Amino acid sequence: MSVIAVAGVDVVGIRADNPGPLTLTGTNSWVIGRDPAWLIDPGPSLPAHVAALTAELTARGGLGGITLTHAHPDHAEAVPELRERFPDAVTGDGQLEAMALPGHSLDHRVLIHGDVAFSGDAVLGEGSVFIAADPGALRAYLAGLEALARLPLRIIAPGHGPLVHDPAAKLAEYLSHRRAREARLLAALADGARSVDELLDAAWSEVAAELRFAAAITLAAHLDKLAEEGRLPDGVERPAWPPEGFPG
Numbered sequence: 001m002s003v004i005a006v007a008g009v010d011v012v013g014i015r016a017d018n019p020g021p022l023t024l025t026g027t028n029s030w031v032i033g034r035d036p037a038w039l040i041d042p043g044p045s046l047p048a049h050v051a052a053l054t055a056e057l058t059a060r061g062g063l064g065g066i067t068l069t070h071a072h073p074d075h076a077e078a079v080p081e082l083r084e085r086f087p088d089a090v091t092g093d094g095q096l097e098a099m100a101l102p103g104h105s106l107d108h109r110v111l112i113h114g115d116v117a118f119s120g121d122a123v124l125g126e127g128s129v130f131i132a133a134d135p136g137a138l139r140a141y142l143a144g145l146e147a148l149a150r151l152p153l154r155i156i157a158p159g160h161g162p163l164v165h166d167p168a169a170k171l172a173e174y175l176s177h178r179r180a181r182e183a184r185l186l187a188a189l190a191d192g193a194r195s196v197d198e199l200l201d202a203a204w205s206e207v208a209a210e211l212r213f214a215a216a217i218t219l220a221a222h223l224d225k226l227a228e229e230g231r232l233p234d235g236v237e238r239p240a241w242p243p244e245g246f247p248g
């Protein structure tokens with residue numbers, strides 16, 4: 001567990017000790033304000049993490065409400081325990097502005113507090129995110145990133161990884177990354193690749209083995225976008241969505 005200070009606002013991040021290929025160094029929970037405080041993404045149900053959140057919230061005059069960027073377990077699992085400890089807490093957005101930004105999940109949104117955006121898994125502090133293969137997911141995700149880029153943001157506080165101190169550059173990087181990935185996929189298709197493995201080997205060749213399943217999910221989202229635009233050749237194998245055992 002580690003604490004993340006956010007300069008210029010009464011916000012602190014508490015990082016859960018749940019590192020992994022998708023969670024990076026752990027899930028970031030964000031505590032905002034005081035008397036009472038609000039909590040974004042309580043995170044996993046780990047005793048040390050719940051205890052750290054409880055101590056911070058108590059020091060800030062209690063918990064007024066809980067809100068989520070999305071409902072994946074690594075962001076939402078601890079909600080019942082925090083509600084038990086603070087039974088008067090409500091579920092809502094408080095003074096936060098909510099902005100829908102689906103893509104990683106259908107229910108995903110970004111929460112805005114002044115010039116700070118709490119981005120959940122839409123934008124990470126490092127690396128990229130997988131895009132779920134829900135209908136229209138990738139188009140909606142790109143439109144959401146573009147809308148977020150138009151806001152006068154000073155900091156992005158992500159669901160995983162370090163703070164982003166240059167939001168404009170990070171969002172431009174994310175948009176460029178998706179365009180580059182699509183270009184590599186189109187080149188692979190033009191060269192005759194049709195199976196999932198062939199497409200992943202060609203367009204996601206740098207992805208580590210433990211993240212290949214996540215790349216396959218994103219591949220499906222890219223293929224769906226190409227199909228929606230009439231640019232997908234016949235005979236292309238699409239990864240299953242959701243994959244067997246997927247927790248989200």
